[in-house]
Amino acid sequence: MTTTGSSVISALGAGSGIDYAKLASDLAEASFAAQRDRATTRKTTLEAQISAAGQLRGAMSSIASALGDRVRNGDLAPRGELGNSAVAKVAVAPGQTPRGNFSLEVTQLAQGQTLLSRSLASPTATVGAGTLTLRFGTIDGASFTADAARTPVAITVTASDTLASLATKITQSSGGAVTAYVATGTGGAQLVMKGRDGAANGFVLEAASAAAAPSDVAGDLTYLGWTPASSGTLLRTAARDAAFRLDGVAMTSPTNRVSGLPAGFTFDLTATNSGAPTTLSFAGNASAITGVMNDLVAALNDIAGQIKELAAPVGGRLGSDPGARELKRDLAGLAGQVVMAGAAAGEPRTLGDLGLVLERDGTFKLDNARLTRALETSPDAVGAMFTTGASGVFAAFDRLSRDTSLASDPGSLGGSLKRFEAERSANEKKLAKIAEQQEALRERLTREFNASEKRVAASQSTLAFLRQQVDVWSAKDR
Structure with a gap:
């Protein structure tokens, strides 16, 4: 069996010109190939895990952010309807849920x-x-x-x-x-x-x-x-304030945008109706809430699908990761989680009360009949669940998103990301160390091969002289 070492020795002994620089580089590279391959493979694995954990964390953050935008923009707030729509436009401040009926008489517009x-x-x-x-x-x-x-x-x-x-x-x-x-x-x-x-x-x-x-x-x-x-x-x-009566109470405003009203709604006054008060009524925005629940179920199913792929026990990039397992458990308990701890008896208090259902395969669906019953029997309570307060649907998802991203918790995706990034940093240092050691070996082998080359050259010179003398001696003997 011919080894790399025996081949080198044969080549040196033969005195045939050898590329010692390449030989030293090849030997140094071969010496550290196994370590470098393991570190490179680990780097690829860590980068895939970081990407997967970041993907899941980002998906949870996106749900909370999108839900917060819908709540803050007032899309889910009760809608105000005026009997005389020419008099004003009504808007509800984010987080407010005005109810009931009011009378509005505008006697003067601001100008x-x-x-x-x-x-x-x-x-x-x-x-x-x-x-x-x-x-x-x-x-x-x-x-x-x-x-x-x-x-x-x-x-x-x-x-x-x-x-x-x-x-x-x-x-x-x-x-x-x-x-x-x-x-x-x-x-x-x-x-x-x-x-x-x-x-x-x-x-x-x-x-x-x-x-x-x-x-x-x-x-x-x-x-x-x-x-x-x-x-x-x-x-x-002449410059003047707007003047109006809300439920018979005289009020003024320096502009036609009237805010700070007791029920948390605002007016944009557009016309007068002196002597003919109009009625303002508020009702829950059932269609908007149904729409956001459908969107929420779709987003949760998207995350469930990502978890199924990324955290699969076999072949999943996060198959054994505690952060991914914890998120999976959190989602599994989402429908039964109490998001309105202060809800009165009989009023909705969980996402399940709003129709969220967890299927056997880990996906979600919306029970529209249950959501409709909640909207019909407890419209005010349902509306209160879609505010920016410390309780409610947005608060629940905001907390879940924050917990998922918590780097100080080793059992969260944030903790997993922190661990993966630390391991990647250590692995990068290991690769750099391997490169330094490989280069040091290459330089040492190059010096040794160069010295060997000089010794071989000297030996060949001596051998050539001896052969020349033997040829001279042989010629004399003839």
């Missing part, structure tokens, strides 16, 4: 002040140098009460400013509190200035002309000043 300047010849007409000051407050007839909490806006106007450039300065300097533009009509060009909704957003224009002898004429900044006592004809709409 902002609209002020027109006196006319100039054109948008490019100069307005005169000076300072234009915007003051904010409340206008009542011919009187103005300034809001001491709001700093006046002083606008520097140059001699080259036109009506058009002044409009831009007003909008920019006020930060949008007053928006201005130029409109050209039959009487010439005028500034149109519009404030924000609400009685407290009224405004006056104080004009301080830079002219030596200011006069109230076009081309002098004084011409554009305005107070409610000076010229009421330029005020087109």
Whole structure:
């Protein structure tokens, strides 16, 4: 039997030119091949396990996140219906479940002040140098009460400013509190200035002309000043609050978006109905809740399918992983888990009460008849299970997602991921060490082979000399 060692010795003894660098590299690589192959195989296994554990953890996180979005967006909240839908649009704040009937009478919509300047010849007409000051407050007839909490806006106007450039300065300097533009009509060009909704957003224009002898004429900044006592004809709409009655209680709002109502809903007021109150009623959003339960069952079945494949006892990447087994147990007990500990007797308290059913094969289905009964007999209790509070469906899945990702728990997928990543790091160091040892062996063998080559070369030189002498001796003997 010819071994690698005997082959090398034969080659050296033969003195035939050998590629010692390649020979050293091949021997070093062969010496560590078994260790390197084991470490490489382990690396592949660990990466597959990390991917599988991350996949399951991500799937659970996605369910909790999607469910949270549905709850926070108000998709599952009760729907408000108005007898006169032209009066307002109703929305329910996330986590709120208003019930019952209300009456709504809107007597006034909120609006902002609209002020027109006196006319100039054109948008490019100069307005005169000076300072234009915007003051904010409340206008009542011919009187103005300034809001001491709001700093006046002083606008520097140059001699080259036109009506058009002044409009831009007003909008920019006020930060949008007053928006201005130029409109050209039959009487010439005028500034149109519009404030924000609400009685407290009224405004006056104080004009301080830079002219030596200011006069109230076009081309002098004084011409554009305005107070409610000076010229009421330029005020087109006055700033005012919205006014309405909810169940007969008089209320106001600085905007037509009304929030902070006792039942947790909001209005967008769109029209008045003075003297003709309309009815607002709330009912559970049964169709949306049925839809989200169907989506939840589909998502759970997707995860169940992933667990069946990834955690299979034979061939599964997580077949013996405690984190995957724990998640499988958690899902198996999901239908019976109490998610509303404070539910009254007879009201739904588990996911099973909402129709979630675990099949024998580990998949889920929705018992629509049971869900429908719960929605019909306990609509308020079912609605309360779909909020962002400490109890409910979202809270249950959020806790499960967090527990699944908990790296400090060795029995969770988060703990498994932490362990796999630590093992991968150790394996990477092992591969690096093998590479260092292989390189050290290659360098040592190269030095030894080079020394051997020199000795063989010297021996061959001596042998050649001796042969030459023997040939000379032989020739003399003839």
